[in-house]
Amino acid sequence: MLKAERLQKIVEQIAKDNKVVLDDLSQLLNVSTDTVRRDIKELSDKGLLKAVRGGAIIGSPVHPHFKERQHIDTHHKKAIAQKVLEFIKPGQVILVGAGTTTTAAIYALPKDITLTVVTNSFPIVSILEDYPNVDVFFIGGQLNKHGFSTGGYETIEAIRNFRADICLFGICSIDLKLGITGADHEESLLDRAMIETSKYIIALSTYDKIGVSDPYYVCAANAIDALITEKDPSTADLDGFKHAGILIK
Amino acid sequence: MLKAERLQKIVEQIAKDNKVVLDDLSQLLNVSTDTVRRDIKELSDKGLLKAVRGGAIIGSPVHPHFKERQHIDTHHKKAIAQKVLEFIKPGQVILVGAGTTTTAAIYALPKDITLTVVTNSFPIVSILEDYPNVDVFFIGGQLNKHGFSTGGYETIEAIRNFRADICLFGICSIDLKLGITGADHEESLLDRAMIETSKYIIALSTYDKIGVSDPYYVCAANAIDALITEKDPSTADLDGFKHAGILIK
DNA sequence: ATGTATATTGCATAATATTGCAATATGAAA
DNA sequence: TTTCATATTGCAATATTATGCAATATACAT
Structure with missing residues (x-):
């Protein structure tokens, strides 16, 4: 069979x-x-x-499509998720953006962790349903086109009401000079809002997104505190970021 | 087992x-x-x-996220959903509370309807994903225990920013003198907020919830404009509500 | 107070889960 | 075809969890 x-x-x-x-x-x-x-x-x-x-x-009565966990098993993302864990400490408030990379990171959290997660991503909420010690705060707003997250004015306003210990977000493109950029205008605004209200910024990126750029500006490269990729942090290509004061993992 | x-x-x-x-x-x-x-x-x-x-x-009203429970009253809920359709007009903004009855009502909507739905219920969002002409606005806030809706201060605040044409909510108990009451304090506050910011209030109820009461007050019985149950509206038991100016369907 | 029912705790046993590994099957590229 | 990488599957060793039992403690009713 x-x-x-x-x-x-x-x-x-x-x-x-x-x-x-x-x-x-x-x-x-x-x-x-x-x-x-x-x-x-x-x-x-x-x-x-x-x-x-x-x-x-x-399972729960929520449509499986909502959970969108199909893409999270790639090797790269697991490696990234593992590194994220080093930054997260129990009890923190962590603002998590929508996206497959961040979803994978959340998926890799140990079941018994104590956290407050603030997010606008439905798949992330769905994962955290089984975490008894995780308080989840969902950021409302207009449902976006793919239906996996919210966005728009209200979402940004709601984000501004938080002061998270850590902000975790996946980036479209990062370049030392051009900064962090995205392919979607609205999402760029969201990311910026998240960065502006968090104490420590962790950007998640696969290696192929480094050194390239997209049309919409999010923030300067050195606005982030740490950059996590799937590669070994000692790779010479990343030296520029290190010199800019960014912790590479 | x-x-x-x-x-x-x-x-x-x-x-x-x-x-x-x-x-x-x-x-x-x-x-x-x-x-x-x-x-x-x-x-x-x-x-x-x-x-x-x-x-x-x-402890507090149990969210029936177990299938067994969901199948109870399916028939009734379908009947209710059908009646709800008579009230909804294309293009309206409709505020929908969380609960199996309201979820069933939404489920019964024709796929091509044009609407804006504002809700704090994840299952409802999930259903509406397949509706190309429905704009969905999700109300954020603290995830409740069962993970199927949000609640708390921020949710109520967010609701206050809307002025919906119709408010659709399921009720725990309704009694002509004691008004509408609920078993959960927080949910009662949510319901009240929804009622206060909507132009036309439709309460959904199965027949067994009529004439009984729960600890937390939501609003007076005549604060609602229409009451929809699975029974024939001409049933004499409901005369009291009719005299109070409530449309019975 | 006294007796009875219910709770708590520690422990032994059995069931289930996890992990690493080896054998085999599958599929894609040379 | 041949070869290599990858996926699948079963097995064994080890870890974890679930369950019932017994001993002891606590709460409740009369």
């Missing part, structure tokens, strides 16, 4: 009974419980069900 | 009877009272109920 078939059957079962049991599936699908467990984890990552000890149960 | 199932069943019981008894659960779930006690403690830590000697009682 193909793996895809198995996953499908598991989803069907869930739809029918609201739950599946590990051992039952193992028998039904003729694979080891290990495999079933991995299947369930995969489906759980996609938000199609909720993995629990001994099996899985139906 | 999975532990997660047990926890769900306990929450369901609470939602139904407002209380659970240790020994009953022990029998029903086929586990020792120790285990039930631990389950209750866990749920109590999450704020889903209040543990008391010998069992547990309702």
Whole structure:
């Protein structure tokens, strides 16, 4: 039986009974419980069900599309997420922008962490549902085109009411001279608002976004305190940023 | 039985009877009272109920995020949703409270309707993603325990910035003399804010919520303009409301 | 006060999860 | 085709969690 078939059957079962049991599936699908467990984890990552000890149960009534966790498993993003953890201390208030990179970082947080997360991203909210010690504050506003976050005037105004310890945001492009820039005007404004009201700014970026630029200006490169990429921080290419006083991780 | 199932069943019981008894659960779930006690403690830590000697009682209204519960009254809710449609006109701004009844009503909207929906409910946002002509405005704030809506000071403040044509909200209890009341203090405040800033108030209620009351006052019965239930509006029991100037559907 | 029911705690046992690893299968590029 | 990289799967060792039991403490009713 193909793996895809198995996953499908598991989803069907869930739809029918609201739950599946590990051992039952193992028998039904003729694979080891290990495999079933991995299947369930995969489906759980996609938000199609909720993995629990001994099996899985139906997830929340929120549309799976909302969870958009498909893209978070890339190698790069996991590496970045791991580095983010070094900066976050329990009890802090952390302002998190929308985007796949930040979502991946949040996804990598240990389940028992104590935090206050302020965000305008629906997928991030959805992830944090299972974190008992994380207070979530959602920033309202106009739903943006993709439906994964809010934006617009009210969102920016709401952000201005916070003074976060840390701001975590993914960047489109960063260049030492041209600063941080984005491809979307509205998002650039949001990012700027977030940066302006936070004490410590962490920018997340994959390596290919460094040294390039986009049309909309967000802030100067040295407005950020730390830059996290998936590469080794000792790479010579990043020396310029180090000299500008930015911590590279 | 999975532990997660047990926890769900306990929450369901609470939602139904407002209380659970240790020994009953022990029998029903086929586990020792120790285990039930631990389950209750866990749920109590999450704020889903209040543990008391010998069992547990309702903490605040339970969000029916378990499928079983959602299927209760589906029929009624569909009937209600159909009636709601008569009130909504294309192009209006409509403020929608969180809850299964309102969610059902939104779910019944025709896909091509042109509207602006303002809501603090994640499931409603998720439904409206597929509506190309619906502008969605999400009201931010503190995420509530169950993660399906926001609440608190900021949410109320944000609501005050709107002047909706229609306010749609589900009610816990309505009584001609005692007015509209709710089981959760915070939610009552939210409802009141919504009512105060809207031009036309539609209350949704299943028939069993009429003539009863809960601890927290929301508004006088005649503060609403229309009351929609699943029953025939000519039922004599509702005459009192009609005389108070409330349109019954 | 006294007895009974309920709670708490520590512990032993069993069930389940995680991790690393090796064998095999799959797929894409040379 | 051949070769190499990657994904999949099962297995074993280890860690974690869940559960019932017993001993002890606490609350409640009369």
